[in-house]
Amino acid sequence: MIVLNPEKQRLLDTNGHILALGGPGSGKTFIALVKAEHELRSAKLLRGQRILFLGFARATIAQVAQQAGTLVSSSHRDLLEMNTYHGFEWNILRSHAYLLKTGKPLRLLPPPEAASRLAEIDIDARPAEKRRLFLEDGLLHFDLFASVAGELLSKSKALARIICDAYPIIILDEFQDTNADEWQLIQILGKRSRLIALADAEQRIYEFRGADPKRIGEFIATFAPSQFDFASENNRSNGTDIAIFGNDLLSGANKTKTYNDVSVTKYQLRKGIAFHLDVKLAILKACQRLQKSGKPVWSLAVLVPTKQLMLDVSDYLSQEQLFDGGKKLPALSHEVALESTAPSLAAVLIAGLLESCPTPAELAQRLVISLCEHIRGRKGDKPVAQGELKLVGALGDYVGTGVIRGSARKLVVDECKRIATERINLTMSGDPWEDWLSVRQLLGNSAAASIVQIADDAKYLRLLHKGAVLRSKLSELWRKSGNYSGAAALVREALLQEHFSASTRKWTGIHVMTIHKSKGKEFDEVIVYEGSHQGRIVRQNASDKDIAQARLALRVAVTRAMSRATVLTPNRDPCVFL
Numbered sequence: 001m002i003v004l005n006p007e008k009q010r011l012l013d014t015n016g017h018i019l020a021l022g023g024p025g026s027g028k029t030f031i032a033l034v035k036a037e038h039e040l041r042s043a044k045l046l047r048g049q050r051i052l053f054l055g056f057a058r059a060t061i062a063q064v065a066q067q068a069g070t071l072v073s074s075s076h077r078d079l080l081e082m083n084t085y086h087g088f089e090w091n092i093l094r095s096h097a098y099l100l101k102t103g104k105p106l107r108l109l110p111p112p113e114a115a116s117r118l119a120e121i122d123i124d125a126r127p128a129e130k131r132r133l134f135l136e137d138g139l140l141h142f143d144l145f146a147s148v149a150g151e152l153l154s155k156s157k158a159l160a161r162i163i164c165d166a167y168p169i170i171i172l173d174e175f176q177d178t179n180a181d182e183w184q185l186i187q188i189l190g191k192r193s194r195l196i197a198l199a200d201a202e203q204r205i206y207e208f209r210g211a212d213p214k215r216i217g218e219f220i221a222t223f224a225p226s227q228f229d230f231a232s233e234n235n236r237s238n239g240t241d242i243a244i245f246g247n248d249l250l251s252g253a254n255k256t257k258t259y260n261d262v263s264v265t266k267y268q269l270r271k272g273i274a275f276h277l278d279v280k281l282a283i284l285k286a287c288q289r290l291q292k293s294g295k296p297v298w299s300l301a302v303l304v305p306t307k308q309l310m311l312d313v314s315d316y317l318s319q320e321q322l323f324d325g326g327k328k329l330p331a332l333s334h335e336v337a338l339e340s341t342a343p344s345l346a347a348v349l350i351a352g353l354l355e356s357c358p359t360p361a362e363l364a365q366r367l368v369i370s371l372c373e374h375i376r377g378r379k380g381d382k383p384v385a386q387g388e389l390k391l392v393g394a395l396g397d398y399v400g401t402g403v404i405r406g407s408a409r410k411l412v413v414d415e416c417k418r419i420a421t422e423r424i425n426l427t428m429s430g431d432p433w434e435d436w437l438s439v440r441q442l443l444g445n446s447a448a449a450s451i452v453q454i455a456d457d458a459k460y461l462r463l464l465h466k467g468a469v470l471r472s473k474l475s476e477l478w479r480k481s482g483n484y485s486g487a488a489a490l491v492r493e494a495l496l497q498e499h500f501s502a503s504t505r506k507w508t509g510i511h512v513m514t515i516h517k518s519k520g521k522e523f524d525e526v527i528v529y530e531g532s533h534q535g536r537i538v539r540q541n542a543s544d545k546d547i548a549q550a551r552l553a554l555r556v557a558v559t560r561a562m563s564r565a566t567v568l569t570p571n572r573d574p575c576v577f578l
Contacts, residue, residue, distance in 0.1 A: 002034060002071075007228055012038050017225035018196045019175075019216070023243060024559035025236020025522070028198040029064060032171045033071040033080075035196065039169055040076040049166060053082045055173040058500075060520035063507075064173070081167075085182055087500050089145040092152065092163065099156050100148070104138030110496045112344040114141050116377030119384045146181035153188045164192035174520065175199040175219065179210025183218065190223055197225070202250060205516060205553045207545070236522055237261075237562050246559040249551060249577055261564045264578050266571035269532050273323070276316040279529045280329055282566055283317070283510065286525045289564070293524075301523040302512045303557045307339055309535030314512050337513035338460055342378035344495045346457035347470065349374055351491040353423050353439045354474070354484040364420035368395050368413065374454055391450065415448040428484065432474035435484070469494055515557045526561035528554065532570040537577065551577055 004012065008031045011018060018035075022028045036051045045051070055061045061082050072080055083091070090108075097106040109117070114130075121129045133139040140148065153160040170189055172178070175197040178186065186195065197219055204211050212218075219225065234243040241259035248254035267278035283302060290298040304310050314336045321329040349370040357363035372392045376384060391409060398404040404413045419442050426442075428435050444455035461470070473490050477483075507521060515528070530537050538550045554577055558565040569575045 004031075004034070005233075007230065008034075011035060011226075011228045014226045015194070017190065017194060017223040018228065019219060019225040020196065020198050020228045020230065021200065021216075022198075022230030022233060023200055023202065024234075024246065024556070025238075025243065025562075026200075026230040026233040027235045028200075028230060029067065029173065030071070030235070031230075032173075032196055032198055033064070033068050036068075036080050036169070036171065037072045037076060040072070040079050045079065045168065049168055050079050050081045051169045051171065052088070052167040053080060053171040053173065054085050054088055055082075055520065056085060056177060057520050058084055059507075060173070063521065084500075085178075086142060086145050089149040089185070090500065092149050092159075093140065093145065096152060096156070096159055097148075099159065100152055102135060102138065104136070106138050106140055108496065109133065109139040109141045110344075110492065111142065111380070112341045112348070112377050112495075113373075114377075115341050115380050116345070116373040119376035119379075120389060123383070146179070146185050150181060150185040150188060153185070160188055161192065164189060167193055169194045169196065171196045171198065173198050174203070176201055176204045176215055177206045177209075177211045178215060179206075180212070181210070183212075183215060187222060195219075195223060195225070202247075202552060203519070203556055205519065205549060205556055207549055237559070240563065242561050242565050243559060245565070246555040249555045249558070252577070255578070262558070262567075263565075264567045264569065266574050267568050268571050273321045276313055277321070277329075279313060279527065279568055280317060280321075280332070282527050282529075282568060283332060284329070286527060286564070286566070287510070290524055293563075295524070297508050298525075299507045299523040300510050300525045300527070301507075301518060301521070301560060302334075302510065302527045302529055303515045303518050303560070304512070304529050304531070304535055305515055305537050305553075306531070306535045307514055309529070309531045310336065310512055310514055311338075312531075312535075313529065317510075317512070332510060334510035334512055337511065337517040339380060340495070341380040342374075342457040343460040345374045345377050346454045347461055347495065348488050348492050349454055350436060350439050350443070350458055351470075351474075351484070351487040353419075353442075354428070354435060354487045356483050356485060357420075357424065360417065360421040360424050363423060364413075364417045365399060367416045367420055368399055371412070371416065371450065371454070372396060374457075375450060378453070378457060388450075412448045412450060415446045415451055419443065419446065419451070430478050430482075432471045432478065436471075436474070515553050518560050519556055522560055522562055524562050525564045526558060526566070528557045528565070528567045530567075530569045530575055532572065537569075537575045 011020065011031055012035055020028050020031065039051060053064065055064065061084055065082050068077065068080060093106065117133070118126050118129060130141040130144055133141065134144055134148065153163065170193050172186065172195060176199040199216050201213065201216055204213065237243055240261035242262055245254055245259045245262045248257065270277055279302065283300065286300050290300060302313060304313060314334065317332045317334050320331045352366060352370055357366065372395050375388050375392050394404060394406065394409045395412065398413060404410050422442055423439060426438060440455050440458050443451050446452050470491055473494050474484060474487060477487060477490060507523060537554055538547055542550065558567065567578060569578055
């Protein structure tokens, strides 16, 4: 039997809109799930109605689903629907977008394709271009999901009534991170549905995507909710000083204190094979502690400020380091929360080469076009280097005119022709993995760096856990037709489904990810690793706003830990927060 303190019991007995505030591990999700079970048990829901739980990350939703397995009775679990904000919005749009009467069939614009299309658009002009792509071409960017769904429900009161009747209670996790469009949609839903907002103003690390410090106040002003504050509770790292340290980071009080189960280490700058030695040693010590703890299953997260540092650390952990005197560090098995854009574009390109083609010339032209998409889009939202954009422009002109100038650019075209000819001469075995590797090797052996990059990006598919899925899909394709015709579209669709699926994989073993990716997750131990050059927690000459966001992000990082948090910062120029 679950025993609740008076404040949580009061929330359980409250009707109407609710705002539950609290820091990391304070039990906001716990009480929300208990509240859902309480509402379902009361049998107040009508036939066909469900309680909806919305969160931002698929991994978080999967974690909440596991928690619901112990808090919501088996007879009620089908009546608790859990989804991401994007997933919920897409469900509305794909079924009812015809009501917008744009005159164009709706088609999702996947992030890799979006990155390629927007690469040459100035960052400030991208919102307008996303809107244009939707209105003129029917291509819907992920960033428009909330605004278009809001427009749809605003125009169709009947549809809004149907959605709200289907979900009379909606739980909004990480409410403080909602942007203006999501807030607009929530206001529409809140006119008929009861809203339970879970929020922590000090975990607001997504201002770059529109999260606003005023959002919690706006919710209070709009819905006059019953308010509950669980800030003093700590269920995640109870018995440690981790939460105290995290809160002290916000005021700077941590600089003059020591804490149980929190360590801050200043490491010295090293070179060569010892460059990331300190973080690897910290990981090995953490693994020893966790193994000695007696827990049959444990988790350790290595959190870093940037994607590049994440990849560098992953590469270092994947290799064995042999030092003078015979001392060595073993390779460490781990998982990486990898950005999927570059590997996805590479996978679609390789799948296109797997497909049969009448002539090498046609295949070479297809490869040139796909190469341009890969160059434009592989960095995601980051700007593309001018030299790369000029190469893409020259290759685009070549596709139209057949003329290419410049030795480096001519090399790329010649390599595309050579690879196309060699691919036509390859005999496919019908084993997708073997055939995939053969095509990837053709790219990897190229004399053109931009083509070799495709092969390198494709190697990261294993870190996305997509190798087995793609192999299965391609095997099915071969069994049906004896070739890989349609492979590119199949791979594109398989990768797209990743954005709407909630993995039930448990967070066990060693995980390397950015600080922002760790939001909403928890691990037995956390190591926050700040790089000595790139990968700083706070950049030099950062604005006051960026400094405030970095401070909040560091607090989020350390409070992911349940039993111990370790922070590594360079001794030559330590993090100003430490």
